[in-house]
Amino acid sequence: MLDVTRLLRRAGRVWTGVDRVELAYLEALVAEPEPVWGLVRTPLGYVLLDRAGLIGFHRRLIGADQPSSPDILSRLQRGMDDTARRMLTDVRKLAVARCIPRGLAAMLRRHLPAGVAYLNTGHSNLSQRVLEAVQSVPQARIAVLVHDVIPLEYPHFQRTGTVAVFEQKLRRVRRYADLIIYNSADTQARSERAMAPWGPVPCGIVAHLGTIVDTPKPDEVPAGIAPQPPYFITVGTIEPRKNHALLLDIWERMGADAPPLLICGGRGWNNEAVFARLDALPPDGPVREISNLSDGALAALVEGAQGLLFPSHAEGFGLPAIEALQLGTPVMCSNMATFREILAKNAVYIDETNDKLWETMIVDWSKRPRDTLRVRDFVAPSWADHFKIVLGYT
Known part of the structure; x- marks a missing residue:
């Protein structure tokens, strides 16, 4: 039983790396011969999907089928856009x-049958109610x-009130989980160090995340966006730990030439100084902020791009760097254990x-x-x- 609560909540938005992981699990599990279910937390309670329901849900997520018009219950939900209301109706x-x-x-x-395995990959719906309900199945x-x-290691980078919420989730994971899946050995070491004071x-297990690179579609790039080479790119939510300030400082010193x-990325939180600098950028200057692009x-x-720049203070995995290398684009990134574990010799590391x-x-x-910089022999982790x-353990 896969928890797909996050995918429902994120319907209609630009998918994050965590969203893509949950989607990959959905696609993999419905392709397996074993019986499969999906659990969804809705504003009014819980919904259980079987294989056919999960396939229908997936087809609507990827646009293969169009969702229904919102029903009355969905229209009454606040804080949801039209796509999410339609998906809630169909769920x-x-x-x-x-x-x-x-x-x-x-x-x-x-x-559910005895021995069911509950999988949660999105950090959503990890409540005591859910975990104890699953445990009640023989x-x-x-x-x-x-x-x-990251919320525990870098609390000053987080939204107000989110650190305590994350800690409580992790405490419940330590208490109730039979198995924790980590995306890297570095994440495992950091997580176990955080949980150790709370008990056993x-x-x-460590299983590097797979990546499926989107097909480049130059015709979908909005007019006037793509600059003449050489240009550089950074990808990710504009939040403090991504360290956009370093790049803005560098480009300010380099000047108009x-x-x-x-x-590229949506604006996040706790980053007013960077937002102000972005708002002050001249429209004809070398730095451009772009959001809401298609994949x-x-x-x-x-x-x-001439190169992808990734000067983050902290990362769990760093999917944009992996995806860039798969496209042949060189990566310049922070000198951190996670990047060295996944990217090995295929990136340039700088503090x-x-x-x-x-x-x-x-x-x-x-x-x-540009040809002298291109990456030609990078082999990315695969979902297979x-x-x-993971499936060998669960």
Whole structure:
């Protein structure tokens, strides 16, 4: 039973890396011969999907089928856009069972076989109610994918109030999970170090995340967005830990003759100083902020870049760097254990505080022929290898 609550909540938005992981699990599990279910937390309770329901849900997520018009219950929900309301309507239609919150345990015992494995990959719906309801099914097992513990390590980068919420989730994972799946050995070490003071830590396995690179679609790049080469690109939510300030400082020093820099991503939180600098950028200057690109358009811009710049203070995995290397685009990134574990010798590593060295390398790359920088032998982790590890344990 896969928890797909996050995918429902994110319907209609630009997918994040965590969203893509949950989607990959959905696609993999419905392709397996074993019986499969999906659990969804809705504003009014819980919904259980079977294989057919999950397939229908997936087809609507990827646009293969159009969702229904919102029903009355969905239209009454606040804070949801039209796409999410439509998906919520169809999730109820596709359900094999539904219940109010206090009926969850009984619903699961009624419909699930003994020994069911509950998988949660999105850090959503990890409530005591859900975990205890799953445990009420005979011989049930709980497996949770932990992407990172950045909120505990870098609380000053987080939204107000989110650190305590994350800590409580991780405490419940430590208490209830039979297995924790980690996206890297570095994440495992950091997570187990965080949980150790709370008691015994569950069994853990490392399975690097797979990546499926989107096909570059230059025709989807909005007119006037793609600059003349050489240009650089950075991809990710504009939040403090992504360290956009370092790049803005460098481009400010380089002046009007600097190569173009594309900052691609939506605005996040706790970053007012950076937002103010972005708002003050001259429209004809070398730095451009771009958001809401299609996956194909973003892939086209990454593929055409002189290099992807990734000066983050902290990362759980770093999917944009992996995707860039798969497209042949060289990567300049922070010197951190996670990147070295996944990217190995295929990236240039610089301490995220050494802005002078970053500037020197950026200037050097901007003057070199693009073909001399291209990456040609990078082999990315695959989803097939990931699921060979995970499904062997769960």
